[in-house]
Amino acid sequence: MKLSIIGTGYLGATHAAAMSSLGFEVIGIDVDPAKIELLRAGKVPFFEPGLEELLLQEVNSGRLKFSTNFADAKNCEIHFICVGTPQQKGSLAADLKYVESAVDAIAPHAKAGSLVVGKSTVPVGTAARLAQQLVELGSPAELAWNPEFLREGFAVEDTLRPNRLVVGVTSDRAENLLKLAYKPLLDNGVPWIRADLATAELVKVAANSFLATKISFINAMAEICETTGGDVTVLAKAIGYDPRIGSRFLQAGIGFGGGCLPKDIRAFMARSEELGAQQSLEFLREIDSINLRARQRMIDLVRLDLDEDLKGRKIAVLGAAFKPDSDDVRDSPALDISDQISKAGGAVTVFDPKANANASLRFPHLTYAASIEACMSGAEIVLHLTEWKEFRAIDPIKAKSLVARANIIDGRNALDREAWERAGWHFRALGRATR
Numbered sequence: 019m020k021l022s023i024i025g026t027g028y029l030g031a032t033h034a035a036a037m038s039s040l041g042f043e044v045i046g047i048d049v050d051p052a053k054i055e056l057l058r059a060g061k062v063p064f065f066e067p068g069l070e071e072l073l074l075q076e077v078n079s080g081r082l083k084f085s086t087n088f089a090d091a092k093n094c095e096i097h098f099i100c101v102g103t104p105q106q107k108g109s110l111a112a113d114l115k116y117v118e119s120a121v122d123a124i125a126p127h128a129k130a131g132s133l134v135v136g137k138s139t140v141p142v143g144t145a146a147r148l149a150q151q152l153v154e155l156g157s158p159a160e161l162a163w164n165p166e167f168l169r170e171g172f173a174v175e176d177t178l179r180p181n182r183l184v185v186g187v188t189s190d191r192a193e194n195l196l197k198l199a200y201k202p203l204l205d206n207g208v209p210w211i212r213a214d215l216a217t218a219e220l221v222k223v224a225a226n227s228f229l230a231t232k233i234s235f236i237n238a239m240a241e242i243c244e245t246t247g248g249d250v251t252v253l254a255k256a257i258g259y260d261p262r263i264g265s266r267f268l269q270a271g272i273g274f275g276g277g278c279l280p281k282d283i284r285a286f287m288a289r290s291e292e293l294g295a296q297q298s299l300e301f302l303r304e305i306d307s308i309n310l311r312a313r314q315r316m317i318d319l320v321r322l323d324l325d326e327d328l329k330g331r332k333i334a335v336l337g338a339a340f341k342p343d344s345d346d347v348r349d350s351p352a353l354d355i356s357d358q359i360s361k362a363g364g365a366v367t368v369f370d371p372k373a374n375a376n377a378s379l380r381f382p383h384l385t386y387a388a389s390i391e392a393c394m395s396g397a398e399i400v401l402h403l404t405e406w407k408e409f410r411a412i413d414p415i416k417a418k419s420l421v422a423r424a425n426i427i428d429g430r431n432a433l434d435r436e437a438w439e440r441a442g443w444h445f446r447a448l449g450r451a452t453r
């Protein structure tokens with residue numbers, strides 16, 4: 019079977035390399051010639067553990083090719099649409115222009131009997147509209163939806179060993195074709211769920227809404243702990259032992275960011291309003307504001323430690339990516355906090371093991387250090403904002419000799435508090451009383 023992957027960002031590049039590694043002939047298509055050039059050379063334009071090795075292996079095998087020309091996909095049985103659906107400027111809704119133009123571009127080349135399969139996250143009802151778009155364009159291809167649940171940092175693992183495969187289809191033929199494409203995964207026991215188009219679209223936003231809710235729940239508990247002298251890390255551990263609750267995604271801190279969770283819950287709210295069902299998702303507004311409040315609470319702690327005076331104060335920020343093992347800085351809480359502190363007059367120096375370059379493109383006014391040591395040097399306060407393992411491995415005794423004042427705030431509740439306090443640091447964390 020021949021497959022095309024339209025859009026070669028995090029999702030598409032990973033899907034292309036993964037499907038090729040299953041033995042299919044794959045053509046990755048993107049409108050960005052620079053990106054295609056890199057991918058052809060076996061280079062990944064972003065940091066994702068394990069992906070470059072897999073990509074290079076597949077390009078060298080001859081199964082995986084890349085092109086900017088949609089006509090090169092004409093013999094494919096399945097066309098996977100993996101383009102972005104970012105938040106629209108000035109609105110909560112998702113911007114669907116890339117999905118729509120991908121369908122427009124592939125329609126004249128998709129052969130009879132082929133499938134156009136959306137993997138992008140879209141508002142419910144989009145797939146049905148795109149199916150109609152195919153008909154109006156005179157395309158013989160059939161539309162299906164197959165949401166993707168991959169996490170950045172684990173993209174290859176999540177694509178080759180997903181915890182479920184969900185397909186929204188309108189015919190047995192479409193389901194069978196997709197089963198063939200995913201046969202190696204199904205043979206490994208991955209659960210298969212057949213749904214209608216609307217349910218398949220909803221599964222993705224429901225899953226991300228649930229995850230966002232879990233994080234904001236524990237961050238709301240962190241707020242309560244701060245006013246009552248409790249410790250949210252102990253609370254999370256204790257409730258997490260109940261298997262109905264589970265311990266994952268209960269890490270309190272500066273909250274969620276990235277290219278998915280924030281925009282997906284906002285797009286879901288916007289869509290529910292269009293549908294007249296806003297009441298059902300009203301709680302997501304609160305999830306969003308708890309999440310943004312966590313960033314503000316972090317800034318409040320910095321102000322407290324610096325006696326409300328940020329002007330010219332040397333502040334070291336450890337972390338720029340929205341999460342570790344990624345160089346993605348989209349809606350990164352770490353950078354939002356750094357930016358706000360800098361705008362209030364703070365002299366902010368940021369270090370991230372992988373995301374300095376991306377961060378400096380978006381926030382050129384911040385200073386970027388080339389190492390942990392350079393970042394901390396002379397600082398009056400250190401903020402731990404992305405929980406890279408490199409930061410957990412910092413020796414607090416050595417680090418103390420670098421800074422002007424041994425103040426640290428753990429915005430991710432991931433550092434060994436006892437070790438830092440033993441070394442003489444004044445240690446604060448979100449959701450934990452200061453000793």
Ligand code: UDX
Nearest residue numbers: 166167168169170267268269273274275276278340341
């Ligand atoms: C998410 C979903 O997990 C994935 O299934 C979907 O396909 C895309 O969106 P991703 O954006 O890669 O994946 O990141 P995720 O691991 O979910 O983390 C999102 C954010 O939540 C990060 O900023 C992370 O730091 C934060 N987070 C996560 C917390 O603050 N606390 C937690 O306990 C977990």
